[in-house]
Amino acid sequence: MKDFGPIIRALLRNKTGAMLIALQIAITMTIMVNAIHMIINRSELMARSSGLDEANQFVVAQYGYRDDFNEKYVVQTDLDHIRNMPGVVDAIQTNSVPMSNGGTSMGLQVEPGADKEGLGVAIYMADDHALNTYGVKLIAGENFDPTEVEFRDGNTREWPQRAIISKAMAEALFPDLSPQQVVNKTVYINRNEPITIAGIIDQLQAPWVGWDNVERTMITPIRTMYKFSRYLVRTEPGRRDEVLEAVKSYLESRDVGRMLFPIETISDVREQSYRDANAMQTILWVIISILLIVTALGIVGLVTFTINRRRRQIGTRRALGASRGDILKYFLLENFVITSAGLLLGIIGSIGLNIWLVDAFDLPRIGWIYLPVAMVVLWLVGQLAVYGPAAKASRISPAIATRNV
Amino acid sequence: MLSMQHISKVFRTDTVETHALKDFSLQVNEGDFVAVTGPSGSGKTTFLNIAGLLETFDGGEYTLDGESVKGLKDNTLSRLRNEKIGFIFQSFNLIPDLNLYDNVDVPLRYRNLSKAERKRRIEESLDVVGLANRMKHIPAQLSGGQQQRVAIARALAGQPRFLLADEPTGNLDSQMAESVMELLESINANGTTIVMVTHDPNLAARAQRHITVRDGQVTENEREPKVVSQLRA
Structure with missing residues (x-):
């Protein structure tokens, strides 16, 4: 955490890239929290007992013509x-x-x-x-x-x-x-x-x-x-x-004088009844996955760009005594700061979107536990995304500091 | 202080092998101010990189402050650079997003110094270079000469025993170059060993010792230390 202060001050002077990533993280968190809330809500509905002995029942319909x-x-x-x-x-x-x-x-x-x-x-x-x-x-x-x-x-x-x-x-x-x-x-x-x-x-x-x-x-x-x-x-x-x-x-x-319809087990009835809900869950998971991938790629892109722009700076830090670990930690911490800023916005976004969904679609309110869980997930995604480029940055030779081109 | 014996360094690509240093030997003593000159491609920067532990070497022996640096791990080399060597670069190499205080603080943050101690050193070193009143400025708000003074303050804050300067006046006009040179001379007068790579013969002439590197070797005899020749005169 020794670079925390300078990182904050440097980010405040050079906001654009960091703000875009923070915004992306905020949007991802907003959608992810509410989508997972909907998925869990649907799952709970789907997991309810119907009261029947479902595994051992079937229905057959008929029409007397x-x-x-x-x-x-x-x-x-x-x-x-x-x-x-x-x-x-x-x-x-x-x-x-x-x-x-x-x-x-x-x-x-x-x-x-x-x-x-x-x-x-x-x-x-x-x-x-x-x-x-x-x-x-x-x-x-x-x-x-x-x-x-x-x-x-x-x-x-x-x-x-x-x-x-x-x-x-x-x-x-x-x-x-x-x-x-x-x-x-x-x-x-x-x-x-x-x-x-x-x-x-x-x-x-x-x-x-x-x-x-x-x-x-x-x-x-x-x-x-x-x-x-x-x-x-x-x-x-x-x-x-x-x-x-x-x-x-x-x-x-x-x-x-009757027509028999295909026999359905109660398991079939359940599956058909919740087919739309299942499809919606799949779609929501796909959306969440795509968002997380896009966010991770955004972070990888920004960090790679930043590192390429700061190669001499990294070399200079190495020349001045930074170990490879120090460089790695610097970029991980910088990403943590940017991600945290995005997550703070994401908390506001998540609650705001949920309030709207509650009003518009009568969904239940999200539980507070969603927020810390989403934050941990996005912190992890951020750190994993930044690790590769940061590890590459840590291998930049300190000799680059003396190159004048 | 610094002893290089028969150092060799080869850069290899798939088709080309370049001998940057060949049988390079140099002894720098405590308190020396050594100017290193030589044509482009002669091996000056390679020497500087090896002397500053920025690059490894292939053969020979290098002893810094009594310790052989051959085969040391990267973390140990980082620590030695941080504790024993101060760097002054031609392009200053200040971090543009950090103010002067934070720039000078960079090497100190890699050493486990207390915040108060770091603050004291930063303020002192910026005072030495005459920029104590501009701590909150960022490098872009300074002239080239001032930026190089900040770089010198950054090098001094670590209280190194050994300063490596790579063309420290190369990007400065003559007036600013003179002021930076005077600063280096005063630092040397206070006991810090300095090795300075330069193209400028006039600056080289002001150093106690002047060596010339050609084709990866020290090719000319060192002239006598300035103090000795002055005494003889």
Whole structure:
């Protein structure tokens, strides 16, 4: 650090190159911090549990196209058969599954009336096998009775009298009550239609992964008759692919006037649901990498230029007693000073950009830890970038000091 | 002080081999003021570089202040340059972005001196060359003669036993050259050994000893030291 003072004074007299690099570092830090924040934020979203037993589940969708397609009969016989197939834990007909990005939502309110505010909830329609098939845990209340299951077609407006809701939904509706206390409470759908809470499950995500209230869900004892429906099948661990083939063969063997869509595992559903987020992450990593490379090359360029301009000066320092190590340290320290100036600007830029992103895109605020981590990374990048040219500078012969050309 | 015996130095390229110094021998004693002259390409600068430990040599023996410098590591050579030798260059070689104070401070920073000691030495040496009142100026704000005085102050601040001057007046007009020469003479009078490479026979004539280098060797007999000849007269 013995050259710190002279370096500062020399840089203040010769600002342009150093300022450009400092500015580049500031921009790199600003973008890097916010991009990594977005990546980590997305990663956290992607890493959330859907509540399903994802590794052991698949869905198959069907559409009954023939006039003689008897959905009630076909679904019941399909489910009876599939539930008894080897390796199957359970199966349901359902309107949707988590992460599929398509489903039904309604508003639930704790008091009836059109003037009362409702909370949005994703609605899953399935029979009493739903909890076992989804693989969710009932933490309060009870499951549906098979006799409660209602059949619903496109004209049905009424909702069943009981429902099971997620813990997150229970907390949203009744923030001061425990799950056990929420059981048997009445909530209202369609403004005035009462529903009794039969049970509370630990977790089950809504179909829309980008929804802020993705954890607010409700299972209703309904079998749909919309001609289009899905089966969700849960298998014993490790037997998913084998069972999938068997179910596929069985369904294809039945000529009941329906079209079967390709079977998707829940892993596939997750992958498709987060494909854009994954792509965005890749793009952000590429941008960060390019920025770091460009910044490092900028530093290499500036230092190389500076060294070529100061060859005699370096030779003179060597003649006056500087060791190779002193020259190396001089350039490393000079870069550290320039980088630090850039990082100070970068802190302001990072926070400023984040404030704008929070306002414009409703992103969360960056954590303070991003700033020191980014600073360390950029200091390291700077020092690594400058090391090669500085090492070369340290090998300049002191005899250059006596050359007069 | 400085003893070179049969020094040789060869510069090689793929096709050419140049013998810059051949069997070069010279003895410089404590307190000497030696002028080295010779035509261009004669080996003056090579001698200066080797004497100043800026360059290595291929053969012979070189002893500086009683210590053989042959085969010393780069760090040791740097330390010896810093502690024992002061350099004055033809082009002054001041660092343009640093003020005079920081320029004089450069060699002192490579020595573990306290800040107060460095300050004392810088102020003293700038005072010796008459520039103590311009410490915060940068070199570009000074004349050539003043810049060379700063370079001399930088050399003096390290309190070297041995000053090497490479054409110290080469870039100065006659008036400034005279003032720099007077300064060197006064430094020598205070006991510092000086070896000065110059093209100027008039300046060389003012030194105690004058040697001529030709084809990498000391070819002419040294004339008698000025003091001795004055005594005989």
